[in-house]
Amino acid sequence: MDKEKRNTNYNVYVESKIPKTKAWPSLFKAFFLGGLICAIGQGFFDLYSYLFPNLAESEVTTCMLMSIIFLTCLLTGIGIYDVIGAWGGAGSVIPITGFSNSISSPAIEFKKEGIIYGICVKMFTIAGPVIVCGVVGSIICGVIGLFI
Amino acid sequence: MISVWDYVISFLVGGFICFLGQILVIRTKITTARILVLFLIIGMILEVFNVYAPFKEFAKAGASVPIIGFGASLARGAIMATKEYGVIGIFTGGLTATAGGISMAIFASFIFALIFSSKSKRGGH
Amino acid sequence: MQTIVLKNGAYIRAGYSIVGPLEGKGPLKDYFDYILKDDTFKEKTFEKSERKMFKNILTGAIEKAGLNIDDVEFFFGGDLLNQIVSSSYTARELGLPFVGLYSACATMAESLALASIFISNGLAKNVVAGTCTHFSSAERQYRFPLELGNQRPPTSQWTITGGGASIVSNVKSNVKVVAVTFGKVVDYGINDVNNMGAAMAPAACDTIMTHLQNVKRSPRDYDFIATGDLGKLGSEILIDLMEYNKMTLGKNYSDCGCMMYDKTERVFMGGSGAGCSASIFNSYLLKKLQSGEFKRVLLVSTGALMSTTTSQQGDTIPGIAHAVELEYVGDDVKIDNKKKWDSVKVKQLAKAGVKE
Numbered sequence: 001m002d003k004e005k006r007n008t009n010y011n012v013y014v015e016s017k018i019p020k021t022k023a024w025p026s027l028f029k030a031f032f033l034g035g036l037i038c039a040i041g042q043g044f045f046d047l048y049s050y051l052f053p054n055l056a057e058s059e060v061t062t063c064m065l066m067s068i069i070f071l072t073c074l075l076t077g078i079g080i081y082d083v084i085g086a087w088g089g090a091g092s093v094i095p096i097t098g099f100s101n102s103i104s105s106p107a108i109e110f111k112k113e114g115i116i117y118g119i120c121v122k123m124f125t126i127a128g129p130v131i132v133c134g135v136v137g138s139i140i141c142g143v144i145g146l147f148i
Numbered sequence: 149m150i151s152v153w154d155y156v157i158s159f160l161v162g163g164f165i166c167f168l169g170q171i172l173v174i175r176t177k178i179t180t181a182r183i184l185v186l187f188l189i190i191g192m193i194l195e196v197f198n199v200y201a202p203f204k205e206f207a208k209a210g211a212s213v214p215i216i217g218f219g220a221s222l223a224r225g226a227i228m229a230t231k232e233y234g235v236i237g238i239f240t241g242g243l244t245a246t247a248g249g250i251s252m253a254i255f256a257s258f259i260f261a262l263i264f265s266s267k268s269k270r271g272g273h
Numbered sequence: 274m275q276t277i278v279l280k281n282g283a284y285i286r287a288g289y290s291i292v293g294p295l296e297g298k299g300p301l302k303d304y305f306d307y308i309l310k311d312d313t314f315k316e317k318t319f320e321k322s323e324r325k326m327f328k329n330i331l332t333g334a335i336e337k338a339g340l341n342i343d344d345v346e347f348f349f350g351g352d353l354l355n356q357i358v359s360s361s362y363t364a365r366e367l368g369l370p371f372v373g374l375y376s377a378c379a380t381m382a383e384s385l386a387l388a389s390i391f392i393s394n395g396l397a398k399n400v401v402a403g404t405c406t407h408f409s410s411a412e413r414q415y416r417f418p419l420e421l422g423n424q425r426p427p428t429s430q431w432t433i434t435g436g437g438a439s440i441v442s443n444v445k446s447n448v449k450v451v452a453v454t455f456g457k458v459v460d461y462g463i464n465d466v467n468n469m470g471a472a473m474a475p476a477a478c479d480t481i482m483t484h485l486q487n488v489k490r491s492p493r494d495y496d497f498i499a500t501g502d503l504g505k506l507g508s509e510i511l512i513d514l515m516e517y518n519k520m521t522l523g524k525n526y527s528d529c530g531c532m533m534y535d536k537t538e539r540v541f542m543g544g545s546g547a548g549c550s551a552s553i554f555n556s557y558l559l560k561k562l563q564s565g566e567f568k569r570v571l572l573v574s575t576g577a578l579m580s581t582t583t584s585q586q587g588d589t590i591p592g593i594a595h596a597v598e599l600e601y602v603g604d605d606v607k608i609d610n611k612k613k614w615d616s617v618k619v620k621q622l623a624k625a626g627v628k629e
Binding site for chain 1: 195208219237252262
Binding site: 004006007008010011013014017018019021026076077079081082083084085086088089092093098101102104105106108109110112126 | 317318413417418419420421422423424425427428460461462463468471475506509510513589
């Protein structure tokens with residue numbers, strides 16, 4: 001039996017051996033946590049609309065996102081967010097909190113390598129693709145905007 | 149004008165988006181960075197096709213808190229700036245619209261990195 | 274031949290193990306020599322804690338054997354950090370002649386095997402072989418930052434905090450190294466870094482089969498066969514692979530990764546890391562051998578030889594396994610370390626800054 005065939009067979013066999021975990025609990029947790037974070041966001045939104053009635057809706061939204069981002073960084077710093085993330089899975093990643101956590105966690109982790117080469121360099125090891133794809137994507141959208 | 153409905157719909161829609169994300173996590177072993185990028189791009193596409201605005205009107209924070217909202221603002225910023233300032237707007241629009249979030253993420257991460265150190269995991273889930 | 278049968282005796286004079294707090298709650302907690310209360314070990318970085326732990330393991334083993342640092346001629350060892358810094362920095366601290374080894378998580382068996390060959394051929398009188406890993410330093414090097422809120426896939430394993438070292442000596446004691454087998458690098462095309470057990474199982478199977486054929490024994494002849502860190506899934510796969518090769522691993526087989534923890538749901542498939550087989554061999558297995566409860570033991574440490582670069586470039590994960598066969602050789606010889614050991618232990622604890 002040639003190697004490639006052996007490897008394919010082995011991979012198929014291993015795949016069949018992997019214990020199937022129940023999907024529903026984790027799906028429910030992701031749903032609950034994601035929903036909760038969004039509801040908290042709505043709370044901030046209402047709070048800022050009440051406090052600063054002169055702001056436009058988009059500005060209030062920005063304030064709300066900034067508050068959530070700040071809180072996430074704080075929770076990451078005191079070592080709680082990784083526990084929340086391990087519980088809620090995608091529910092902690094897809095809200096803006098996931099973006100925030102993916103910037104603050106390497107910053108905190110690589111502090112020991114110094115401020116420049118640790119915090120500043122490693123800050124975007126995980127969130128870098130989001131910024132890059134975001135910028136490139138927005139430029140493409142801008143080009144599309146020229147024609148519509 | 150605080151209405152309970154806003155919270156309910158935020159919870160349900162935001163939760164549903166994360167639910168879809170979790171299905172991807174379970175099925176495809178996708179990593180954090182890839183999920184973020186994927187949903188960011190979905191947000192951009194929704195904005196380009198003018199679907200995001202009515203969606204946000206309906207779902208409130210359920211649409212703006214997920215990273216979809218971030219992608220949509222990037223796209224909307226670029227499109228609006230292009231309309232207003234011409235070609236230069238292609239490059240300035242996206243980041244201008246999202247500057248608040250990105251600046252806060254970088255600033256808060258930097259400050260907290262100076263204050264806190266990482267802790268060992270106690271055994272995950 | 275792949276298997277080297279040691280004609281002259283190489284004896285294990287003493288073994289010493291340290292594990293972290295999580296491992297110290299496991300089923301083998303009574304066997305470890307020292308359990309950390311705080312896994313930073315009062316150091317600023319996790320890399321420094323790993324080094325301090327390694328240093329304490331080596332000095333602990335040397336003192337437990339009733340030797341001085343100067344009596345030890347070579348230090349065989351390695352670890353998982355880049356450029357095996359933990360081992361070399363520890364060697365610098367202790368001033369031991371250092372043979373740095375790397376077989377990922379199979380380093381314990383590799384160093385023990387080489388040490389035994391040295392002794393058996395009369396090249397040295399006393400050598401120390403050991404390795405050590407730390408969960409947090411491995412995590413930040415191989416995976417993600419500790420504070421990132423990600424979920425681990427169900428097939429992932431938990432790098433243990435801990436390690437162990439053995440003193441191999443030409444002075445007769447009741448545990449003898451009989452034969453060693455250096456394994457081939459085996460790759461069955463697994464490229465999921467979260468499923469190391471499956472990547473290493475074929476290597477373990479290959480090494481065990483070769484070893485058994487060369488020493489002309491069957492799995493039944495052993496009181497205990499221990500693989501390094503295949504985890505729950507990996508050891509099931511190994512049993513299947515052995516079955517496929519018409520060899521049955523019975524109740525005398527277990528995996529160190531599975532033995533380490535109580536609640537497997539917290540660590541998924543079980544423990545992994547070079548320290549996994551090192552700490553369990555130098556505590557549980559060695560004590561059982563010394564008491565004569567186990568007459569013959571086969572230690573098969575397993576390692577996955579990839580790096581973060583190769584796995585990001587999509588390469589598959591090669592596995593390796595080394596085997597060391599040990600034998601209980603009777604009651605007539607016993608080194609009386611016990612008395613000296615008690616006083617040494619107090620000194621050790623004081624040095625580590627721990628009051629009992």
